[in-house]
Amino acid sequence: MPEQKPEERRKNFNEVPLGYTPEMAIAEAKRCLQCKKPACVEGCPVNVRIPEFIKEVSEGNFSEAIKIVKGTNSLPAVCGRVCPQESQCEARCILGKKFEPVAIGKLEGFVADYEREKEHLPAPELKPATGKKVAIIGSGPAGLTVAGELAKLGHSITVFEALHTAGGVLVYGIPEFRLPKKIVSYEIEALAKMGVEFITNRVIGLSETLADIMARFDAAFVATGAGLPSFLNIPGEELQGVYSANEYLTRVNLMKAYKFPEYDTPVIKGESVGVFGAGNVAMDSARTAIRLGSREVHLVYRRSRDEMPARAEEIHHAEEEGLIFDLLRNPKRFIGDENGRLCGVECVQMELGEPDDSGRRRPVEIKGSEFTIDIDVAIIAIGNGSNPILQKTAPDLQCNKWGNIVADTETMKTSVKGVFAGGDIVTGAATVIQAMGAGRKAAKAMDDYLSTGNW
Amino acid sequence: MYYIHSNDLIQPTVGRMVVDAPYVAEHRKAGQFIILLVDEFGERLPLTIADADKEKGTITLIYQIVGTTTAKMSALKAGDSLYGVAGPLGHPTEVEKYGTVVCVGGGIGIAPLHPISKAMKEAGNRVINIIGARSENLFILEKEMAAIGDENILCTDDGTKGRKGFVTGILSEIIEREKIDLVVAVGPVPMMKAVSELTRKDGIKTFVSLNSIMIDGTGMCGGCRVTVGGETKFTCVDGPEFDGHLVDFDGLGKRLKTYEKEEDEAYNNYKHKCRLDGVKINE
Numbered sequence: 025m026p027e028q029k030p031e032e033r034r035k036n037f038n039e040v041p042l043g044y045t046p047e048m049a050i051a052e053a054k055r056c057l058q059c060k061k062p063a064c065v066e067g068c069p070v071n072v073r074i075p076e077f078i079k080e081v082s083e084g085n086f087s088e089a090i091k092i093v094k095g096t097n098s099l100p101a102v103c104g105r106v107c108p109q110e111s112q113c114e115a116r117c118i119l120g121k122k123f124e125p126v127a128i129g130k131l132e133g134f135v136a137d138y139e140r141e142k143e144h145l146p147a148p149e150l151k152p153a154t155g156k157k158v159a160i161i162g163s164g165p166a167g168l169t170v171a172g173e174l175a176k177l178g179h180s181i182t183v184f185e186a187l188h189t190a191g192g193v194l195v196y197g198i199p200e201f202r203l204p205k206k207i208v209s210y211e212i213e214a215l216a217k218m219g220v221e222f223i224t225n226r227v228i229g230l231s232e233t234l235a236d237i238m239a240r241f242d243a244a245f246v247a248t249g250a251g252l253p254s255f256l257n258i259p260g261e262e263l264q265g266v267y268s269a270n271e272y273l274t275r276v277n278l279m280k281a282y283k284f285p286e287y288d289t290p291v292i293k294g295e296s297v298g299v300f301g302a303g304n305v306a307m308d309s310a311r312t313a314i315r316l317g318s319r320e321v322h323l324v325y326r327r328s329r330d331e332m333p334a335r336a337e338e339i340h341h342a343e344e345e346g347l348i349f350d351l352l353r354n355p356k357r358f359i360g361d362e363n364g365r366l367c368g369v370e371c372v373q374m375e376l377g378e379p380d381d382s383g384r385r386r387p388v389e390i391k392g393s394e395f396t397i398d399i400d401v402a403i404i405a406i407g408n409g410s411n412p413i414l415q416k417t418a419p420d421l422q423c424n425k426w427g428n429i430v431a432d433t434e435t436m437k438t439s440v441k442g443v444f445a446g447g448d449i450v451t452g453a454a455t456v457i458q459a460m461g462a463g464r465k466a467a468k469a470m471d472d473y474l475s476t477g478n479w
Numbered sequence: 480m481y482y483i484h485s486n487d488l489i490q491p492t493v494g495r496m497v498v499d500a501p502y503v504a505e506h507r508k509a510g511q512f513i514i515l516l517v518d519e520f521g522e523r524l525p526l527t528i529a530d531a532d533k534e535k536g537t538i539t540l541i542y543q544i545v546g547t548t549t550a551k552m553s554a555l556k557a558g559d560s561l562y563g564v565a566g567p568l569g570h571p572t573e574v575e576k577y578g579t580v581v582c583v584g585g586g587i588g589i590a591p592l593h594p595i596s597k598a599m600k601e602a603g604n605r606v607i608n609i610i611g612a613r614s615e616n617l618f619i620l621e622k623e624m625a626a627i628g629d630e631n632i633l634c635t636d637d638g639t640k641g642r643k644g645f646v647t648g649i650l651s652e653i654i655e656r657e658k659i660d661l662v663v664a665v666g667p668v669p670m671m672k673a674v675s676e677l678t679r680k681d682g683i684k685t686f687v688s689l690n691s692i693m694i695d696g697t698g699m700c701g702g703c704r705v706t707v708g709g710e711t712k713f714t715c716v717d718g719p720e721f722d723g724h725l726v727d728f729d730g731l732g733k734r735l736k737t738y739e740k741e742e743d744e745a746y747n748n749y750k751h752k753c754r755l756d757g758v759k760i761n762e
Contacts, residue, residue: 186697188516188523188563196695225565227697231506251699255711262706262730264737271700279522279694285748288522288547289694290741364733413697413716 025130030344034314037200037282040341044134046084053082055119056126063116064128069461070096074113074128081131090139093132094148098172099165099460101140101207104133106198107457108335140210147217151178156474159184159237161228161414162247164192165456166447168215169463170245170470175218177471182241183220186227189278192249193448194456196278197270199308201315205277229414234421234443243442243470246421246429247459250448251411255404256300260358265292265366269301269309269405276312294401297321298369300355301405302332307342309403314345321347322397326354326374326387352376352387356394358402368396408453428452435469436462441479444470480560481515484537486553490616492544493587494553495529500564501536503528509598510572510688510720512591513538514696516563517551524548525693525715527591527665528567529620538564541590541619547745550760554753568696569719572598572686578660580604581653582628583646583674585666586612589620591688592665596627599663605629607653611646615639647673659683664723668732675723685723689714692737705731 026042027033033040044052056078064074073092080089093100109115109129117125139145156179160167163185171181189195191208216222228237237244253268255261272291275281279289297313299306302325313321323342325332328351332339343349352374359368373393376385410427422430422439429438429445436444446462448454473479482499489495503513512527530539542549555561572595580599584592589610600606608628612618613636621640625631632649633641642649647670653659654677662685664674671687678685691703691714703714708725712718753760 186565187695188565196699225563226502227565227568231502231567251695251697253699253701255701261711262704262727262734264734268701271694271702274694274700280520284741285745287520288745290522290738290745292737292741363736364730411698 025127030346033201034345035317037315039201039204041130043137044130046086046138049081049131049134050084052127053078053131056082057118059118063118064113067113067116069112069457070464072097072113072132077135078126078128078131081135086135086138087143087145090135090143090145093135096464097132097460098169099211099456100132101136102165102194102203102211103457103460104129104131104136105203106455108455110336112457140207147214148176150176150218153180154178154474156180156242157182157240158470158474159241159244160247161237161244162192162249162447162449163190163212163222164247164249164447164459165194166247166459166463166466167192167245168211169460170247170446170467171215171220172218173464173467174470175215175220179471179474181220183222184226184228185222185224187278188224190222190224192247196274197305197308199273199277199312200282201311202308227413229417234414234418234440238440238442243444243474245436245463245466245470246414246438246443246445246449247447247463248411248414248449250408250453252409252427253404254407254409256355256406258355258357260360260366261404262364263358263360263366264364265294265400266358266402267404269305269403270408272309272403273305273312276316282312282316291316292401293317294399295319296397296399297401297403298355298397298399299323299403299405301325301407302327302334303405303407304334304338306403306405307334307338309405310347311342311345313401313403314347318401322350322399323347324350324353324355324369324371324397326352327384328352328376331384350397354387354389359396366400366402368398369402370394370396408448410449410452426452434465436466437469437479442473480562481564483555483557483559483561485557486555486559488553489541489619493617493619494542494544494549496540496542496552496555497537498540498561498564499536500538500566503538503564503566504531504533504536507531507538507567508571509574509594510591511567511569512719513540513564513566514568514693515540515561515565517548517555518562521551521562522548523563523694523696525568525690525696527688527690527719529590529593541587543587543617546742547749550746550749554758554760565696569715570717572663572720574598574602576603577684578604579607579658580661580663581607581609581650581659583650583662583664583666583670584608584610584624585646585670586617587619588666588670588688589624592663593620593623593627595663595665595688596624600627604661608632609634609646609649609653611635611641613637645673646670647677650674651677654678654681654683661686662723663688668728668735671723671726672728675726675728679724686720687723687726688720689718689726689731691715691719691731692735705734
């Protein structure tokens with residue numbers, strides 16, 4: 025697929041891939057072998073009927089194709105962009121054994137974009153109203169999936185969102201250049217057209233508890249996400265210029281600090297930026313810093329390249345854009361100037377020792393190898409815990425030792441009758457599509473519960 | 480949208496806005512705050528709730544015009560709307576019968592202090608209000624505070640209203656005079672620090688209410704972190720009130736200055752735009 029050149033895209037927040045033309049999509053779709061037992065479908069957490077939709081694409085029937093995709097995936101324009109296809113559907117593609125696998129994700133994105141830009145399919149037909157009221161707490165990918173599925177079945181849906189814009193991590197976390205926000209708002213508008221009510225600026229668990237919600241609704245789905253940033257717990261983290269990735273990305277994405285001062289929210293545009301961590305959020309943060317005009321951006325990671333958890337495509341894109349990989353380096357302390365502003369980070373060099381519990385070789389410090397990198401912005405992207413607000417005032421809701429809500433893996437039922445949960449609040453930080461997979465399972469079980477009353 | 484009922488200047492650079500926010504008005508407790516967005520380009524600004532009317536579904540916000548957001552607020556009129564109001568957020572004040580409570584407010588901090596002082600009085604405490612400002616033209620809520628306190632003492636740095644001097648001087652006189660069970664201090668960081676240093680000597684329990692830089696207000700971003708008793712706390716969900724004897728005020732003061740340069744740039748940009756559009760600026 026054609027892409028913006030690295031030297032161009034370093035300076036803007038537009039999407040990196042430029043998208044298929046219809047001819048290119050048809051040509052790519054024709055590569056599909058139409059396997060009788062499609063392994064790709066098993067590789068998809070929501071089991072999109074992949075060969076069927078690709079066959080329609082190959083024949084130029086894009087409207088039919090999107091209907092098939094939407095049958096099991098309510099957010100295809102999002103998934104086509106942010107799913108890790110290389111470890112899911114495309115990893116199972118037979119063609120991939122000898123050649124490149126079919127670009128399933130790109131085709132999914134293409135048909136979704138076609139629908140949004142050219143076709144404007146009418147809202148799906150809703151089943152007759154059941155009179156059952158469902159509360160969804162959190163409007164990220166898990167919550168939106170449940171909202172869509174249950175609205176189609178005729179239930180009355182209210183989504184509560186703490187921020188002023190619905191979408192959760194899709195709007196505050198994932199940058200514009202990976203997922204344009206107009207795509208997310210289009211999906212939310214589509215749900216609103218189906219009758220889903222969105223109440224923004226509302227935090228559940230403070231004034232109103234889960235019990236208050238259950239007194240007003242027949243069932244609830246808790247999808248409050250992994251919103252508790254982890255810090256490195258090293259000296260100097262209070263300095264100006266030290267950000268959690270959540271704060272940095274929220275400022276730039278949700279609050280549009282990249283358009284400051286047209287938008288009022290600022291972010292420090294560092295001359296030299298250090299990003300700590302090596303997952304997708306670290307890549308998003310680093311590539312954002314590059315686009316904000318930083319002279320150099322360092323990725324500081326205590327293991328080696330092979331252990332980096334980010335998607336290969338993200339690492340590749342970041343490297344093309346000029347990210348400096350400081351691998352086998354561990355931060356020891358942040359250094360500030362007399363005004364409390366960050367000016368450097370002291371690191372120590374590491375070497376790989378014996379494998380640890382995760383099977384990855386454990387990084388070990390090389391004594392006496394301390395050195396300093398001059399940075400004026402630090403972005404800490406080493407993961408997130410579960411947001412505890414709702415659980416604190418819901419004593420009957422069972423959680424594990426990390427604070428994640430305990431839910432049945434098939435039905436997503438929690439320890440409280442009528443309450444289901446899914447997404448990062450159950451699994452810990454994971455992917456958009458895994459959250460959507462949980463949402464689909466929950467929606468099915470919630471519909472059963474609402475129809476039968478059996479818990 | 481959040482409809483504005485009234486918005487007036489109560490001092491040359493201090494505004495009072497009454498705005499529709501029925502959910503907040505219904506649920507808010509003393510010490511809690513909201514986060515507002517003035518328009519779709521706005522930042523998320525935390526502001527303490529100065530007052531609320533459950534029946535009318537309105538809340539009162541008192542703000543000092545110091546930058547872009549508050550200048551934009553002051554330009555709004557009755558009939559306009561705010562883009563967003565989220566809340567109530569944060570822990571309410573621990574209101575109980577302590578005995579004699581001294582409420583110390585400085586400058587715009589008198590606005591958040593007002594509901595706390597009122598709740599302390601309603602809980603049966605003897606309440607002494609010490610309120611101060613730099614100068615008379617920055618003094619707010621004098622009458623409202625006077626209606627609450629068993630004793631009310633006013634002061635200004637320049638002596639233009641009440642006694643000349645700082646709130647800490649008056650507080651130390653009162654501590655010498657009688658037994659104090661609790662001090663609540665809300666105001667600029669140096670004031671809260673000085674009050675906490677003073678009460679530490681006599682071991683008087685002291686609450687301070689912090690106004691950190693925030694975004695989401697739900698503990699998701701960690702931008703409002705402050706060191707309390709050697710531990711990192713988030714003002715939005717662990718506060719906004721903390722034990723004044725444990726807060727690292729110097730660290731907080733430095734973090735509050737993070738965006739000084741950007742804030743000046745944005746404010747100058749806004750004022751320039753206003754001049755071009757012929758809009759009057761209250762500054």
